[in-house]
């Protein structure tokens with residue numbers, strides 16, 4: 001990296017924000033371009049990191065590495081940005097059916113859940129060491145800081161214009177990449193997601209309730225309920241079907257009356273192998289990317305941002321499991337200009 005040359009970061013969601021904050025911490029010159037949170041997945045993200053996830057009740061991918069780095073990063077940012085961001089959480093998980101009960105018994109027996117497994121109940125189990133990040137507070141604090149320091153342009157921009165005057169342009173544009181000419185050969189996929197904000201009294205603020213659908217207590221008698229997962233969604237739009245499903249699940253999980261206060265939707269960007277993408281374009285090394293965070297932006301972004309810094313400062317190769325070059329053979333990657 002040439003010293004003094006500002007790296008352009010496009011997008012100020014979780015990806016662009018964590019990347020900017022990492023570069024700032026390391027003293028590298030950067031400038032962020034992004035219109036703010038509206039219409040981004042990060043504006044909807046609940047901010048949960050759950051070490052044991054999904055129907056497979058398996059440890060999340062690389063979680064033993066990702067979770068400690070995420071915790072240290074967000075706690076460090078609390079001090080740097082002067083806002084509370086991180087909450088230690090526990091997860092009370094209920095089995096949805098006999099199949100889940102059986103899978104859990106096998107995984108427990110194998111010992112792979114041990115670092116995070118808490119008490120086991122007749123109808124489910126507890127996960128320890130989960131976390132919650134206040135994503136809106138993080139994005140707002142970074143925005144304010146960069147506004148004051150003159151390293152933020154608050155509007156959407158055609159990245160190709162930036163490439164003419166920046167040696168490196170890194171795209172953290174989330175779902176926008178699916179329609180972008182840059183990295184067009186990467187098989188991006190969109191997955192819609194909806195969540196509700198509900199008013200419900202009496203929840204333990206450090207416990208996430210989970211039965212496939214989760215309830216995240218926010219404090220002050222509010223909670224979020226989510227999230228739906230709709231592969232192939234073309235737009236971020238709250239639907240009647242999504243609301244009906246989330247309300248039904250919330251009734252089961254909460255077992256008491258609640259009132260829906262808000263209903264939001266976002267578009268996640270994913271890849272067929274369910275891994276994110278980081279690295280440079282094989283065609284033009286001046287294009288970089290940090291995207292495809294799927295449902296796990298909060299835990300993945302600090303790790304991917306650190307990979308960018310290790311690469312820029314010491315030439316460390318990107319982890320092959322997430323390097324965007326794994327899609328280099330994609331047929332239309334040449335649509336870069």
Ligand SMILES: Cc1cc2nc3c(=O)[nH]c(=O)nc-3n(C[C@H](O)[C@H](O)[C@H](O)COP(=O)(O)OP(=O)(O)OC[C@H]3O[C@@H](n4cnc5c(N)ncnc54)[C@H](O)[C@@H]3O)c2cc1C
Nearest residue numbers: 011013014015041042045046047048157174193266297298
């Ligand atoms: C309902 C729901 C719940 C979720 N809950 C969680 C959760 O609990 N935990 C978790 O880890 N993840 C969660 N996620 C996933 C999380 O939202 C994503 O992984 C993450 O937000 C992706 O961040 P990003 O920065 O890559 O993309 P985005 O947040 O979409 O940000 C991209 C940004 O780029 C900007 N942009 C696009 N084009 C341009 C341009 N040309 N110029 C400038 N800017 C541009 C956009 O405006 C946007 O601000 C959830 C997602 C959904 C939908």
